[in-house]
Structure formats: C-alpha cells, structure tokens
Amino acid sequence: MxxxxxxxxxxxxxxxxxxxxxxxxxxxxxxxxxxxxxxxxxxxxxxxxxxxxxxxxxxxxxxVVIRSLEQNLDFGAPTVLAQVCSALPADSVHEEWRAKASLMGLGFEEFDFDRPPFEFSSGFKIRIRLAETLVSDSHLLLLDEPTNYLDIVSLRWLEHF
Ligand SMILES: Nc1ncnc2c1ncn2[C@@H]1O[C@H](COP(=O)(O)OP(=O)(O)OP(=O)(O)O)[C@@H](O)[C@H]1O
Ligand SMILES: [Mg+2]
Structure with a gap:
C-alpha cells in the first residue's frame, strides 16, 4: 500500500x-x-x-487515504453524536450505529450523545476526534502516542477495533 x-x-x-x-x-x-x-x-x-x-x-x-487525529478541538455540530456522524463517509451517512459504537468504546455514555462537544474536557474532546477518525474511511490511521489520552479500557477497545 x-x-x-x-x-x-x-x-x-x-x-x-x-x-x-x-x-x-x-x-x-x-x-x-x-x-x-x-x-x-x-x-x-x-x-x-x-x-x-x-x-x-x-x-x-x-x-490511499491516510488520516491522523485532527488537532483542532473546535466542533461545528451541536451534539457529540452529530459531530461524529458528520465524519461518516458519504455512502454510509445512515450508519449512526457506527458512531455510537465508537463513542461507547471510547468511554462515552448514551446520555452524552446529545450533549454539546464543548462541555467535555480536552481529553474527551480528543476522543470525539478519534471517534470521527474511526468512522471515516481511511486506509491508514496514524496515532501518535494514543496512550496519552486514553484510559486502559478505551485502549483495549481501540486495539480490538
Ligand atoms: N520544525 C522543527 N524545526 C526544527 N527542529 C524540529 C522541528 N520539529 C522537530 N524538531 C526536532 O526534531 C527532533 C525530532 O522530533 P520529533 O518530535 O519528531 O521526535 P519524537 O521521536 O516524536 O519525540 P517524542 O518521543 O518526544 O515525541 C527533535 O530534536 C525536535 O526538537
Ligand atoms: Mg513525538
């Protein structure tokens, strides 16, 4: 590749x-x-x-699409779920379940989905960016020191993903 x-x-x-x-x-x-x-x-x-x-x-x-985490933590969508869904590829915009699964894997709870992204700590804002990256359609994902912003449970989930 x-x-x-x-x-x-x-x-x-x-x-x-x-x-x-x-x-x-x-x-x-x-x-x-x-x-x-x-x-x-x-x-x-x-x-x-x-x-x-x-x-x-x-x-x-x-x-070949190569992605890494977007560093900018200003979000355009009104809710966490809408933000992650905005990163779904054009041919799978209806696959909201993928956005939900990534968010849950990275430590968000269901009641977080409708909260605005700005309410979260910077650690969780980075996780929102990571969830976006995971639902998007990259061939290669470059993660620089992901252990810096993930806890062990999220990290295990990411390894499995
Ligand atoms: N824009 C730049 N101009 C000059 N030197 C730079 C620039 N960016 C990085 N460096 C230097 O290049 C070297 C490599 O930096 P880099 O950040 O790639 O290392 P790293 O292996 O990722 O380090 P770390 O484990 O600390 O993350 C360092 O000495 C750094 O100071
Ligand atoms: Mg480095």
Missing amino acids: IRVTNLQKFFGDQLLFNDVNLTIGEGEKIGLIGRNGSGKSTFLKMLLERDDSKGGEIECHPS
Whole structure:
C-alpha cells in the first residue's frame, strides 16, 4: 500500500534520520518505537503529508487515504453524536450505529450523545476526534502516542477495533 525508500529528514543542516526503508501493507498494524526526539512524530507527519521533498521516496497510490487525529478541538455540530456522524463517509451517512459504537468504546455514555462537544474536557474532546477518525474511511490511521489520552479500557477497545 505504501513504500518508503531511503527517506531523509534534515532540520537546517542537522540530519534527523536517513535511510528509512519500509513497506506498509493493507491491514497491517505497526508500532513505531524510539527515543524521545528521535523523529517518530516527524516521520508520521511526513507520511501523512507524503512529504519526500528532502530526499528519498514515499510511494503511495493517490487513492490511499491516510488520516491522523485532527488537532483542532473546535466542533461545528451541536451534539457529540452529530459531530461524529458528520465524519461518516458519504455512502454510509445512515450508519449512526457506527458512531455510537465508537463513542461507547471510547468511554462515552448514551446520555452524552446529545450533549454539546464543548462541555467535555480536552481529553474527551480528543476522543470525539478519534471517534470521527474511526468512522471515516481511511486506509491508514496514524496515532501518535494514543496512550496519552486514553484510559486502559478505551485502549483495549481501540486495539480490538
Ligand atoms: N520544525 C522543527 N524545526 C526544527 N527542529 C524540529 C522541528 N520539529 C522537530 N524538531 C526536532 O526534531 C527532533 C525530532 O522530533 P520529533 O518530535 O519528531 O521526535 P519524537 O521521536 O516524536 O519525540 P517524542 O518521543 O518526544 O515525541 C527533535 O530534536 C525536535 O526538537
Ligand atoms: Mg513525538
């Protein structure tokens, strides 16, 4: 699905990494591990933006959809459920149950569905974004340190999902 060949990244004249080679196949789940500052987040951003301008190559068919969590926590919909439903693909706008299942898995209760998103803590706002990402139609989902905003129950649910 995606092939990365000899990818390089410089900040100024400082080399962050080079010779990064990997392939990502459909359905694969990959953990990216490395020291603080070793370039994990930078690499994920390059994948997301398909940015190989600084050397090497990221080959990926244009139809492949790569998503990560939207950082902006301002929501347009009046309720949590409507917000997550707004991310459903055009051909499955009626599959509200998928939005509900993702929200429940991530720690929301049924009575939260009709509450406005702004009422929630930032941790739960991130979970709303995550639920949106999960119901949308991506081929590759990039999650940078999801343990930072999920509890163990939600994390287990996400792994299963
Ligand atoms: N825009 C930038 N300009 C200059 N240096 C940057 C920039 N973004 C990141 N860096 C530097 O590049 C290095 C890699 O950062 P990155 O955030 O990718 O590491 P990381 O592996 O995700 O670290 P962590 O485990 O702390 O999340 C760090 O030394 C960081 O200071
Ligand atoms: Mg990082």
